[in-house]
Amino acid sequence: SLTYLAEGRLDQAIATAQRVLAFAPDNIHALSNLTRYLCISGRVDEAEQQAERLKAVESDATDVWLKKAEALSYVGDDQGVLDVFSAAERAGHLEPPFANPVLYHLAAVAAMRLGQENQARRYWKQALKLSPGLEVARANLSDLRKPVGERHAPWPFSFPNWVTQKAIADLGRYLEPAFQRGEEEAVTRATRRYLRQHPEIASLVPLLLDRGDPMGREFALHIARAAGTPEMQAALRDFALSQRGPDEMRHEAARIASEAGLLPSGPVRLWMQGEWREILLMAFELHEEPDPERDPQVEQWLTEATLALHRRDADEAERLLKQALEIEPDVPALLNNLAAAYEMQGRMQEAEVIIRRLHEQYPDYVFARTGMAQLCISRGEIDEAEALLKPLRTRRRFHFSEFAAFCVAHIQLFMAQDNLDAARSWLDMWASADPDHYAIAEWRRRLAKPKRRWGPFGWRI
Incomplete structure (x- = not known):
């Protein structure tokens, strides 16, 4: 079966292992190999069944522990690997001459994946003491010297153990012409053709993102990103929400998943720098x-009024807006800016009347929702504000001015909740999208002194 595997003939490798098991059902080598073959063939459910079967097998063979640990590592049964390691210890097979460095390595991987970093380090050091040339153990330990947000470790096997040479060769044959053309759509089509030819790769992508080495994880990310199928996008979403791999890769996966509509726009809880953080996805x-459809003169007055508000010249803004309202009395943008002018003048009740009127008449108008939310925030009605803002997070298109209001409302919401990290994340997202907005610097100052109170439109009160 190993010869068939080397030739990329996985079906024959599986069939050979199954024939062995037909007359020797407890053959640990055949069961372990079959688990691996099924796993890398994309038949993960069947692989897990064989791994469970292998767990129950008892044998006097000294390599029974290694073969079990290998199979369980392929299917990601971390606790199962540690249970096997403990059984080997009870049997006295962790001492010379029986001690196996690879078993120590696989136990280290399982321990690390279960959050037992100190134990994992001890196991890897013992593996290298037994076999100084065990590169996979040395590479994992070396990776742990990186900052926590840059680590790939742990991984049980190197990339060639997961993907056949034929699959790698075919990848170049399918994708190289598309890359030479330099067209993204051509690369997508070529990647999808490749996955149709090698469906096992699509099933391996989630596994490699979860427990692949650096090369394997990069391969999986590139395939999933290029293919862009629902299955691959879902794999990227799950990877983004996990604790595996470097922060940068998970953030990239989260961005792709968000653009595909699989994650909400706005704050998402991601594992960054070794802890869970609210991260904004743009x-x-x-x-x-x-x-x-707006009258050109009205548009001109609105522009001038907006600039006046930026200068904090509320009286001039009010004059221009009322002129415009005489021509087009029901334009939401005119009314919204008039409310802002009233608030800047301290005429809070008049501003609130306009905000409520806008929300009643135009419930989907961005400024109406953000204005109502900010009114709620100013009154301590945080749940109500959250409910008003939530529908806006599913929008994919904003005018720059709408986006500013959207971000400001969320900054105020999180400030009211004393969640300054989230507020700063929203400010950073706003600044990255619209770095020249006149209010960015002011909001940075406000976040530096968060105890001040701010009115519904963001003016100090």
Whole structure:
């Protein structure tokens, strides 16, 4: 069966192992090999069944522990690996001449994956003491010297143990012409053709993202990103929400999943720098297109009024907006800016009347929702504010001014909840999308002195 594996003939390798088991059902080598063959063939459920069968086998062979640990490592049964290691210890097979360095390595991987880093380090050091040339153990220990957010470790096997040489050769044959053309769509089509030819790779992508070595994880990320199928996007989402691999790779996976609609825009809980953090994912399209149906003179007055508000010249803004409202009395943008002018002048009740009117008449209008949410925040009605803002997070397209209001409302929401890290994340996202916005610097100052109180539109009160 190993010869068939080397030739990339997985079906024949599986059939050979099954024939052995037909007359020797407790053959540990055949069971372990069959588990691996099924796993790397994409038949993960069947592999898990064989691994469970292997667990129950008793044998006097000294390599029974290693063969069990290998099979369980392929299917990701970390506790099972440690149970096997403990059984080997009870049997006295962790001492010379029976001690196996690879068994120590696999136990280290399982321990690390279960959060037992100190124990994992001890096992890897013992593996290297037994076999100084065991490169996979040395590579894992070396990886642990990196900052926590840059680590790939732990991984049980190197990339060639997961993917056949034929699959690798075919990858180049399918994708190289597409890369030479330099067209993203061509690469996507070629990758999808490759996955149709090698369906096992699609099943391996989640496994490699979870427990592959650096090369394997990079391979899986590139395949999933290039293919862009629902199955691959789901694999990237699951990887993004896990604790495996470097932060940068998981953040990239999260971005792709968010753009595919599999993660919400806005804050998402991701494992970063060794702890769970609220991370903002930017998956919005921003534009600055004017309203084509608005009277040109009204549009001009609105622009001038907006600039006046930026200068904090509320009286001039009010004059211009009222002129415009005489021509088009029901334009939401005019009313919204008039409310902002009133608030800047301290005319809070008049501003609130306009905000409520806008929300009643135009419930999907971004400024109406953010304005109502900010009113709720100013009154301590945090749950109500959250409910108002939540529907906006599913939007994919904002005018730059809408996006600013959207971000400001969330900054205020998180400040009210004393979650300054989340507030700063929203500010950073806003700044990355619209770095020249006049209010960015002001909000950075406000976050530096978070005890101040701010009105519904962000003006100090």
